[in-house]
Amino acid sequence: KRQVSTQSTWVLRINKMLSCAGADRLQTGMRGAFGKPVGTAARVHIGQVLISVRGRDTHKQHMMEALRRAKMKFPGRQVVVQSTKWGFTQVTRYEYEPLKYIGMVRPDGVSVQIRNKKGAITKKNCLMQHQIDEAKRIAAEQHVKDWEAGGT
16 A cells, blocks of 8 residues: 655646747737646655555565655655554554554554543453553563664
8 A cells, every 4th residue: 555645736837938039029028927837746845755655564675665766756865764653553563463452453444543541430441451551561572672683
């Protein structure tokens, strides 16, 4: 799956001017100089995400190569970055698996929704909060182990 974050909505225009002898009799200068449309462009800011791609870890090299080739088509300097998030969600890779195991995530199109911890105080909700805390602790320990092993 891929997402293109920007859309080319700005219309580029040109006011053609003649540059030959006698052109002053044919032109009107800046009167009615709105111009004819010649193309479109997107206004982007420094650091803005242009394209997002998600896929399986086994296809990582192919996706990185595709993005490396795609960045040649854009003007300026583009950087290919691997996110720490799970797909297009706001959950990190280390938090997603434990939350999915205890049933805290619900699929929502290309993203997921996280169940909130609000509601009636019941034995189930108290147990669920304990499971969430335990899952986050395990994810943090795994992240530290991976970092010490030289991973990201």
